[in-house]
Each structure stands twice: as structure tokens, then as C-alpha cells.
Amino acid sequence: MDLRRLLLSVGLAIAIGLQSACSSAPRSFVPIEPIPLSEFSTQYVDEVLQAHVKDGVVNYPAIAQDDRLQLFIWQLDRFNPSMLPSRQHSLAFWINVYNAFAMKGILDGYSPQTVWGRYRYFIAHDYYVGGRPVNLYNLERDLLIPDFRDPRIHFAIVCASRSCPKLPSQVYSPDRLDQQLDDSARLFINDPAKNRFDSINRIAHLSQIFKWFEKDFAAHSGSLLNYVAQYVTDPKIARELKANRYRVEFVDYDWALNGIAYTRRSK
16 A cells, blocks of 8 residues: 555554544434425435436436436425334334435535545435435434444445446335345345455355444354355355355455446535
8 A cells, every 4th residue: 555545544543533523413403395295205316217217337427417316306305204114114214214315415526436436425425314424324323223223234235346246226115125125135245346256166145234343244144155045046156155165255346436437526
């Protein structure tokens, strides 16, 4: 690592520490001109995903010309998520919120492709839910992960990068959430662009997501490989993973954009 990259990495670590010490995801909400639960809908963002996301490839220029994403985001600022009736509704809500904000960040000219860009994209840029500010980092680390404790969340939230899970062409829905989360986990784990299983040399080449959040997966299933094995579609490899016959190597993360670039002044 060259000196410039080292300094950037150290600076980013310090910035994250300072940000984490003084902010977190909101726990209470004070929307101005609040809308009732009966008027809240994910229809706008669902239509955006159906129209402009194909096999995980996001058409950002088309979304920039489509008012429906912004209409959904304006709606979020007027909505109090404390009114949601169940855990399933809340989890689906916050996953959809994360993915909507992640797309909006790209349209706003932010990018996670560099170390400094990741700080700007995940931490320094606020969005609003129920009148309260939140950034992507706090939404993931302070709300989604600790509140819901479901490792499948890591395969549902999409930070606009190629090594992220594929963004689905529909929203997460409370009545289908468990199946959707299973599908997302299975799709990600069996995607050879993200994870590869070398059965000859017994090496599991796993996404950095499994390194960053290994504690979540191990806490759920006893070990990282046990967790992965649940979703591997090749039964022989699944058995060998459960028997701990593979060693793990983590592959480099590709932060390049997960779709068609939107040309806007870089930030």
C-alpha cells in the first residue's frame, strides 16, 4: 500500500470512529406534515426497480429522469416508521429504504469507488426518515444489523457496487420477506462472480462481506462455513463445507458501479 492510500485509510478509520461516536440511526421520529400508515406505499420505488433494474444492472441515467424515486424519498421524510405493525413490516421497510438511499446517493454525485468516496457515500451524506437524518453506515450498522439480527440482510442491502448483492427488480414485501431473503442469500452465495468453491484444492473463495461480518454468520450457524453451506446448491460441496474441509480465502471487493453510470458533477 502506498503512503497516500495508507493515509487515506487511516483518515477514513478516524472519520468513521468520530462519526460513530456522535451519531447513530434515529430511534424516534418527528415528521413534519406526517402521512398516516394507510397512505404510505412502496409502489413508487417498486415501479422504479421494475422499470430500470435488469438482472441486478441498474440504469442510473433512466432513474435520474424518473420522478418516482424522489417521490418515494419525499414520502419517507413524512412517515413515522414506528407505526409499522410488525417486525416483518419494519425489516422490509428499512431494507427498501437503504436500497432507495443507495441509488439516490449515486444520483446525487457520490460514489463508493475510492476510499474517500466511500466515506462521503456511506457516512458524510445524510438522508431523512420521519424528520430525522440518517446515513447509510448508521442505517446498516446501528439499525438493521443489531435490531433484526438476520444475516440474510447482508444479501438484501445493495451499496451500488459490482461486488454487492444484485439489486432485485422489486421491493422487499412483508408478506414474502422470508422467501425473498432466502432467495437473495442463495443467489449471492452461488454467484461465481462473488463466491467460488474450488473442490479440488478445497478452497472457498468468499466475498469480503463474509470477512467484514463473519461474527454475524458464525453467531447464527456456529461457523462461517456452516452458514454458507445452508445455501450452496451443490450438495457435495455443502457437505464438505459443513465438515470444515475447506479453507477460506477472501476475494478482492470490486467497488465499480453496479450499472450504467449517471454523469453528474463528482463529489
